[in-house]
Amino acid sequence: MRFLLLIGLLLASIGAACAEPLDADRAAGRILFVEGVGAAGAVAAALGTGQVAVQATSVPCASCHGRDGRGRPEGAIVPPDITGPVLGAPADRPGPDGGKRRAYDQAALVRAVTLGIDVEGRPLDPIMPRYRLTLDDADHLVRYLETLGAGAEPGVTPDRLVLGTILPRADAPAGALLRAFVDRLDAAGGVFGRRVEIVVAPAAASPAEAARHLMATQPVFALVAPWIAHDERPVADYAQAEGVPMVGPETLRPDAAGPSQRYLFFLDGGVPAEAQALALAADRLGRTPVAIIDGADPVAGAAAAAAFARAGTPALRKGLSAADTPETLVRDLSQAGIGRILWLAPGLDVFAAAAVTSGYRPTLLVPAEFGAGTLGPGTLPAALALRAGPDDQTEEALAAYRELAAAYHLPDTDRPAQLHALVAIRLLIATLERAGRDVTREGLVTALEATGDFRSGLMPPLSYGQSRRIGSTGAWILLPGAAPEWLDPARR
Numbered sequence: 001m002r003f004l005l006l007i008g009l010l011l012a013s014i015g016a017a018c019a020e021p022l023d024a025d026r027a028a029g030r031i032l033f034v035e036g037v038g039a040a041g042a043v044a045a046a047l048g049t050g051q052v053a054v055q056a057t058s059v060p061c062a063s064c065h066g067r068d069g070r071g072r073p074e075g076a077i078v079p080p081d082i083t084g085p086v087l088g089a090p091a092d093r094p095g096p097d098g099g100k101r102r103a104y105d106q107a108a109l110v111r112a113v114t115l116g117i118d119v120e121g122r123p124l125d126p127i128m129p130r131y132r133l134t135l136d137d138a139d140h141l142v143r144y145l146e147t148l149g150a151g152a153e154p155g156v157t158p159d160r161l162v163l164g165t166i167l168p169r170a171d172a173p174a175g176a177l178l179r180a181f182v183d184r185l186d187a188a189g190g191v192f193g194r195r196v197e198i199v200v201a202p203a204a205a206s207p208a209e210a211a212r213h214l215m216a217t218q219p220v221f222a223l224v225a226p227w228i229a230h231d232e233r234p235v236a237d238y239a240q241a242e243g244v245p246m247v248g249p250e251t252l253r254p255d256a257a258g259p260s261q262r263y264l265f266f267l268d269g270g271v272p273a274e275a276q277a278l279a280l281a282a283d284r285l286g287r288t289p290v291a292i293i294d295g296a297d298p299v300a301g302a303a304a305a306a307a308f309a310r311a312g313t314p315a316l317r318k319g320l321s322a323a324d325t326p327e328t329l330v331r332d333l334s335q336a337g338i339g340r341i342l343w344l345a346p347g348l349d350v351f352a353a354a355a356v357t358s359g360y361r362p363t364l365l366v367p368a369e370f371g372a373g374t375l376g377p378g379t380l381p382a383a384l385a386l387r388a389g390p391d392d393q394t395e396e397a398l399a400a401y402r403e404l405a406a407a408y409h410l411p412d413t414d415r416p417a418q419l420h421a422l423v424a425i426r427l428l429i430a431t432l433e434r435a436g437r438d439v440t441r442e443g444l445v446t447a448l449e450a451t452g453d454f455r456s457g458l459m460p461p462l463s464y465g466q467s468r469r470i471g472s473t474g475a476w477i478l479l480p481g482a483a484p485e486w487l488d489p490a491r492r
């Protein structure tokens, strides 16, 4: 049986406790607090004096009390501060009647949340919903509230702010770039007087493992430009469980993060966004039948097929298998009368060469990552998609990068990954500067969600929102013989 401590007692040990990652119960409590989802799924709640049944997902605690629990006044409604230290001490009662209340203990807290009765036995304003919690949910919630607002956030001290990153290899240039950037920043006073430090996750079997090892070794406030390719889902689940924001995760598959991507703020929509933009542009290339060629990982094929369907163009989907040779592929596609091919697999150059040899001339639709550069003159006509184009880059931003690179002797390789990391750290620092000195992870998430039109001068502008986790959702489309055009599938 779990021994339940009084909030006041727990507060005494909070200094030590918060340096550590949230344990599983508190993590469950945070998800209940922020999202209204309990250990066993949906949580029922009642509004008013109990007549109107709702799901807690539509009225999670954070929607009124704020993610940080400090209360967010909205019109005449003033939800009180329900952070651990405040609940654990006597205070003024909320509401117009005023008066004092004593400190909450666990039982009183559970009564307030489930029955709407405060620690003095008086009914709370009916605006505060009543929640039907299981014993586990109540325990998780109480444990989370105890730590909420208890002062120190992981990785934040009065004079330091520790950020982490995950690299594909220990010597990946993005790491050197991040260190150079914060060195400059710190020389200019840091953020609100705090020195910013970058720590690199130790090598591990997977990015999610690397994140776990990093957090186990030392408290880290947030991750910046972590490399999460092919491990999106486990990383997103980990971020969700730990409540750690990740700004600019590096992957071509942000969609693979799945539903729990609340803490991941992607810079762009990766290959799925490019494939969707290509689907939008495809009808400019005639009305012939379309095929989508998926690689081993059906990368963005599903998103693209849906976009074709919306445009009224059914597309044949084919996954490449070991049995396919370039020649059989050319034969099958030409026999099916396919005139446009969205290519989302390796081996584009070999296929194009085989097609040219046999006189088959479909038009290719290709995200830049799939070897567009290997298509020389004289091969198949191709439309390309790029997540960032020359028009997104300003001379000023490029010059600043070149100057930093020269001053810190940054490697000349992996330029795209370096620029990606640079945009991510600039976005993170700009957001921290906006969020204020009392920075919390939840406060950072809220501030990121309020980011609109962040211009790095290195890629298209970035905007986020409460349900938007991809900063730039479109792609540049280069059709043969036409000027580049920006198409944004999310805006249709």
Ligand code: HEC
Pocket (backbone or CB within 6 Å): 033, 059, 060, 061, 062, 063, 064, 065, 077, 078, 079, 080, 082, 092, 093, 094, 095, 096, 101, 109, 112, 113, 118, 119, 123, 124, 125, 127, 128, 129, 131, 141
């Ligand atoms: C719709 C807005 C809303 C939501 C959602 C909400 N609350 Fe409240 N809560 C309030 C308001 C308003 C009060 C003050 C009531 C009063 O003045 O009597 C309050 C009061 C409280 C109190 C009493 C504080 C005190 O000082 O006596 C606690 C504890 C509390 N809420 C916890 C929670 C928890 C935990 C959740 C989620 C499970 C939650 N609330 C969800 C609006 C909300």
